[in-house]
Amino acid sequence: MLAIQKKLTNGFYALLSLPSTALGFALSVQISALSWLLSTRYNLAIDEVGLVWAAGPIAGIFGQVIFGVLSDKVWFWGGRRRPFILIGGLLAAMSLLALPNLEIVSAKLGIDGILVVAIAVALALDLSINVGFNPTRSIIADVTPEGKERTKGYTYMQTISGTFGMLAYVIGAVFDKYFLIYSGAALVLFFTLIPPFFIQEPNNFEEEDHQDAGGGWWESLLAIRPLWGFLLYALYRIPVRLFHFIVDNNFVEYFCALLTVILVVQTLLQKEEGQSKAVASRMGFQKILAAHSFTWIGVQTMFIYMFAFLQYRLPDLDNDGVGRVIDIAFLTLNGVAALLPAFLLEPLTRRIGRVRTHLLSIALMTLGYLGLWLLGTSASAIYFLMVIVGVGWSATISLVFAIMSQKVDPKKMGLYMGLFNLSVVLPQLVASLGVGEYLKDVPDKSLTFLICAICLGISTLAWSMVKEEAEPADPEPVLQHSH
Numbered sequence: 001m002l003a004i005q006k007k008l009t010n011g012f013y014a015l016l017s018l019p020s021t022a023l024g025f026a027l028s029v030q031i032s033a034l035s036w037l038l039s040t041r042y043n044l045a046i047d048e049v050g051l052v053w054a055a056g057p058i059a060g061i062f063g064q065v066i067f068g069v070l071s072d073k074v075w076f077w078g079g080r081r082r083p084f085i086l087i088g089g090l091l092a093a094m095s096l097l098a099l100p101n102l103e104i105v106s107a108k109l110g111i112d113g114i115l116v117v118a119i120a121v122a123l124a125l126d127l128s129i130n131v132g133f134n135p136t137r138s139i140i141a142d143v144t145p146e147g148k149e150r151t152k153g154y155t156y157m158q159t160i161s162g163t164f165g166m167l168a169y170v171i172g173a174v175f176d177k178y179f180l181i182y183s184g185a186a187l188v189l190f191f192t193l194i195p196p197f198f199i200q201e202p203n204n205f206e207e208e209d210h211q212d213a214g215g216g217w218w219e220s221l222l223a224i225r226p227l228w229g230f231l232l233y234a235l236y237r238i239p240v241r242l243f244h245f246i247v248d249n250n251f252v253e254y255f256c257a258l259l260t261v262i263l264v265v266q267t268l269l270q271k272e273e274g275q276s277k278a279v280a281s282r283m284g285f286q287k288i289l290a291a292h293s294f295t296w297i298g299v300q301t302m303f304i305y306m307f308a309f310l311q312y313r314l315p316d317l318d319n320d321g322v323g324r325v326i327d328i329a330f331l332t333l334n335g336v337a338a339l340l341p342a343f344l345l346e347p348l349t350r351r352i353g354r355v356r357t358h359l360l361s362i363a364l365m366t367l368g369y370l371g372l373w374l375l376g377t378s379a380s381a382i383y384f385l386m387v388i389v390g391v392g393w394s395a396t397i398s399l400v401f402a403i404m405s406q407k408v409d410p411k412k413m414g415l416y417m418g419l420f421n422l423s424v425v426l427p428q429l430v431a432s433l434g435v436g437e438y439l440k441d442v443p444d445k446s447l448t449f450l451i452c453a454i455c456l457g458i459s460t461l462a463w464s465m466v467k468e469e470a471e472p473a474d475p476e477p478v479l480q481h482s483h
Helices: 010-041 046-053 055-073 082-109 114-143 148-174 177-193 217-223 225-242 251-268 277-313 319-352 354-375 379-396 399-405 410-441 447-463
Strands: none
Touching: 010 046, 010 082, 010 114, 010 148, 010 177, 010 277, 010 319, 046 114, 046 277, 046 410, 055 082, 055 114, 055 410, 082 114, 082 177, 114 148, 114 399, 114 410, 148 177, 148 319, 148 399, 217 225, 217 277, 217 410, 225 251, 225 277, 225 410, 251 277, 277 319, 277 354, 277 379, 277 399, 277 410, 277 447, 319 354, 319 379, 319 399, 354 379, 354 399, 354 447, 379 399, 399 410, 410 447
């Protein structure tokens, strides 16, 4: 074990963050380039772009849970998480290289139609990222003690990942999308194939009293109860869109929406006081799922349909101009997300707690989205409002993992990271399929950010009902008891 790992130095936290940074960079490349490529180069309609983006959540539904469970149970190549980080990084780099070469892929495979090939490549990219993303986050919880040090691990992860995310948008704005994609593939390879060999993973964990909270598939399904409405919508809407079934009504969508409201409200009104540790932990985990899910409907709506919003609000821009504004806007977003977690959010959590810090951040994100809807009529205004949105984004991809990790058994961290990811990917499908269908038929594409604001407002209310966990006293590093 390296001395920096024994002492939990800042250098170790930086090293620990690099694999997650690599896959985050791959996502930044996808966010920057995918919608732009599909709409400007291949002339896909807005709902078709949404359908391509749906491939990622589909991969995430299965990928993060399956690979999370596997990474809890296996041990080879010197770790539980290491093999999946290595494999995921290699496959993600290869998939990135396919993005700007859809015609070549189509010709080689003998497939007629860019839409089908685009869906296949997006699915391959997201599946490969999902192989590694869960383990890159789980390993932070594995090798850091619960409490302030773990919060520090996740905020360092986001600071470094966000900094490189900024670099992705700088490259896209200064050079072009193609240079971004190829340089991104190289970075992903370097950051996933080297750092894992310098991180020693623990090979034993003490089982905590969470036996009620997870285990088999039925227990896992019960654990994600507030997401059942989203899951049912996905199971219905995906085959309808893929196979072009004709449906003359929206009864299933209305039922899924009603079911989601009922289950989310029931979840948030649960009382954890007086319950056993296992039951209280499960309730706390479910409340986090409910709150986090609405955050991601808004966030994914922004990522996918930003190009349509800009084409509507800034009609004088050509395709390259729209791409440039997207890069600068998301550069601003990630710049805030890079700076805030370690330098503001983590110190603030020590004063007011992680949940309250996250709640305030999501509330500010709501205001930022409202501002974009009402005032986002120029590039400069959009960049300024992205600073406000970035406060919530910085918390969404850093603090929430520390909050969630306290609710579950550390021996099953991979499983619960996978289940937690369903509160990301299932709402993403709502944004990819449902929101895309709606925006296709409305002339005012600025409604994109009204939808974002409503979703983040609901999330803010839900987070106000999540209980703050007490910090453990003087924890010792996990690895001091491993062999």
